Structures are given as structure tokens and as C-alpha cells.
Amino acid sequence: MIYVNDEPIPASAGATVADVLAGLDIDTARRGIAVAVDAEVVPRGAWETHAVGDEARVEIVHAVQGG
Amino acid sequence: MRVGATFSIAGRELGSRLLLGTGGFPRLQTLADAIEASGAELVTVALRRIDPAAQGSLVDVLAAKGVELLPNTAGCFTARDAVRTARLAREAFETDWVKLEVIGDERTLLPDAPELLAAAEELVDEGFVVLPYTTDDPVLARRLEDVGCAAVMPLGSPIGSGMGIANPANLTLIVEQAGVPVILDAGVGTASDATLAMELGCDAVLCASAISRAADPVAMAHAIRHAVAAGVLARGAGRIPRRTYARASTPFEGLPEFAE
Numbered sequence: 509m510i511y512v513n514d515e516p517i518p519a520s521a522g523a524t525v526a527d528v529l530a531g532l533d534i535d536t537a538r539r540g541i542a543v544a545v546d547a548e549v550v551p552r553g554a555w556e557t558h559a560v561g562d563e564a565r566v567e568i569v570h571a572v573q574g575g
Numbered sequence: 576m577r578v579g580a581t582f583s584i585a586g587r588e589l590g591s592r593l594l595l596g597t598g599g600f601p602r603l604q605t606l607a608d609a610i611e612a613s614g615a616e617l618v619t620v621a622l623r624r625i626d627p628a629a630q631g632s633l634v635d636v637l638a639a640k641g642v643e644l645l646p647n648t649a650g651c652f653t654a655r656d657a658v659r660t661a662r663l664a665r666e667a668f669e670t671d672w673v674k675l676e677v678i679g680d681e682r683t684l685l686p687d688a689p690e691l692l693a694a695a696e697e698l699v700d701e702g703f704v705v706l707p708y709t710t711d712d713p714v715l716a717r718r719l720e721d722v723g724c725a726a727v728m729p730l731g732s733p734i735g736s737g738m739g740i741a742n743p744a745n746l747t748l749i750v751e752q753a754g755v756p757v758i759l760d761a762g763v764g765t766a767s768d769a770t771l772a773m774e775l776g777c778d779a780v781l782c783a784s785a786i787s788r789a790a791d792p793v794a795m796a797h798a799i800r801h802a803v804a805a806g807v808l809a810r811g812a813g814r815i816p817r818r819t820y821a822r823a824s825t826p827f828e829g830l831p832e833f834a835e
Contacts, residue, residue, distance in 0.1 A: 571634045
């Protein structure tokens with residue numbers, strides 16, 4: 509299992525951040541999105557290569573009104 | 576304060592002394608119209624967990640308006656969480672700027688001074704342009720400037736309270752000593768509060784609820800824009816000193832004397 513915003517999702521071997529986003533139907537070209545894996549920010553340029561291992565905790569955030 | 580049409584933060588010149596918070600607007604169209612009416616060039620945004628179903632267009636609306644984004648760390652209660660949120664914001668919005676908020680109390684949403692200072696120091700070290708939301712404590716404001724913050728953003732009164740500037744004396748002290756821009760953040764309830772902030776020497780005002788939760792947000796954005804401009808002009812014009820007793824503006828000389 510990996511945990512995306514606390515929701516458990518079955519882990520798949522060799523999955524990258526981009527795979528996780530695609531699995532959630534999130535358009536990776538969309539602006540105002542950021543991803544952290546195990547509390548470390550994964551830059552957009554590394555989404556295609558950054559592996560998301562079993563038990564990884566993934567945070568996917570986007571822009572909302574505030575402030 | 577440098578009285579004039581523009582001011583700058585970290586070398587970035589801004590033509591508008593009104594910063595707009597995007598929180599609380601009922602519809603994106605109202606937000607877009609309020610941005611237009613406010614003349615704001617810098618607007619705040621927040622980060623939250625994504626809802627895959629909601630393909631929101633907030634960023635697109637803001638991009639269409641040509642405004643710069645100022646991500647905040649609203650909702651963070653520790654330096655650690657605020658720093659992590661700022662790093663995510665840097666990635667999401669491709670900006671080093673951050674409105675740093677570290678809250679210490681749920682009911683008042685007042686800043687947590689030690690956590691705020693720790694987070695500010697860490698983020699400055701990481702190359703962020705840090706604009707901290709702080710209390711109206713002049714000593715804390717100085718400490719924040721000392722660790723390298725690009726501005727200080729003291730509150731007038733608690734976020735969303737609309738109570739205006741609760742301690743003008745403290746705000747004056749902050750303005751007097753500051754070597755970085757002072758932006759009044761939080762507490763503005765209506766236009767006159769924004770004018771007072773500028774008359775006291777603030778460089779800019781940030782408004783969210785005062786505009787977004789007004790009965791007519793676009794009209795209030797317009798009003799506060801002019802209120803800020805009026806305050807800047809009045810500050811530059813130099814107000815008369817307060818006095819206890821009257822000082823006649825009409826001369827007594829030449830007053831006709833009437834027979835009994």
C-alpha cells in the first residue's frame with residue numbers, strides 16, 4: 509500500500525509519482541500542483557522518475573483560495 | 576515610509592499598495608472582478624490536498640488577471656509544517672515568495688511567535704522571500720527583520736475579525752523602526768481602517784475578509800483601493816497635531832463690536 513493524502517492505494521512495483529498522478533486522473537500539466545513523498549517535495553521535473561515505494565506517504569496539493 | 580505611487584519588496588516594485596487575499600470569495604468570478612476593482616498586483620493563495628474530482632481553475636483565473644501569487648502557509652501550527660508547506664508552494668507556484676503564517680491558537684488565530692521566528696529563519700536560509708504574518712509586537716517585528724524577512728506583516732486585529740487597528744501605538748513603533756516594508760495584515764473591516772494604516776505609515780495593506788465577505792465585495796474592493804490611496808496622500812500631506820483645546824481658524828481681529 510501507498511498512502512495518497514492518507515487514502516490507501518495498492519502499491520505497484522516501479523511506480524513513479526507520474527504513475528500515481530495518472531492513476532488518480534490528475535493532469536500533470538495542470539498548474540498549481542505540488543507533490544511530496546515522505547515529507548520531501550518532489551520537483552515537477554522528477555515526477556517521471558521518482559519511485560514511490562511500498563508504504564510511501566504521498567501528499568498531493570493544489571491551489572485553493574486563502575489568505 | 577517612502578510616500579509615492581510605488582513601493583518595493585525584495586527589489587520587486589509594486590504599483591499597488593493593496594494586496595488582496597483570495598480567501599472567502601463566494602465565486603471565482605467575484606474574485607476576478609474584485610481583483611480588477613482593487614488594482615492589486617499581488618494576491619495570496621493557499622495549498623490544500625487535491626480533490627481529483629474538482630478540476631478547479633483558480634490558478635487560471637489569477638493568471639488571466641496577470642497578478643503575482645503570494646502563497647501562504649495558513650493553517651500551519653508548527654515551524655516544521657510551515658516550512659514544508661512553503662517548499663510545496665515554491666514548487667506549485669514557481670515562486671520563492673511566501674506569506675508565512677504559523678498559528679498558535681485556534682480561537683484567535685494569533686501567530687505563534689517562537690515557531691514563526693524559527694520558520695522565518697529556516698526559510699530565509701533556504702532562499703525564500705519571507706513575508707511573515709506577525710503580531711503587533713515591535714520587538715518580534717524587529718527580530719523577524721533581523722533574520723532576513725523581506726517585509727513584516729503585523730496584524731491590526733485577529734484574522735477576519737474586522738476590528739481594525741487595535742493598537743495604533745504599537746503599529747507606529749513598528750513603522751518607525753522598520754527597515755523593510757510594513758504591510759498591515761488582518762483586522763481591516765472597512766475602508767477607513769485601511770486609510771488609518773497608511774496614515775500611520777504602513778507601506779501597504781493586505782485585505783481578504785474585509786473585501787470577500789462584504790455585502791458587495793467588488794464595491795468594497797473599489798472603496799479600499801481608494802482608501803489606501805487617500806491614506807498615502809494624507810501621510811504625505813502631514814496631518815495637524817492633535818490638541819486638547821480649540822485653535823480658531825477664523826481670526827478674532829476685526830470682529831465688529833455692537834453697542835449694548
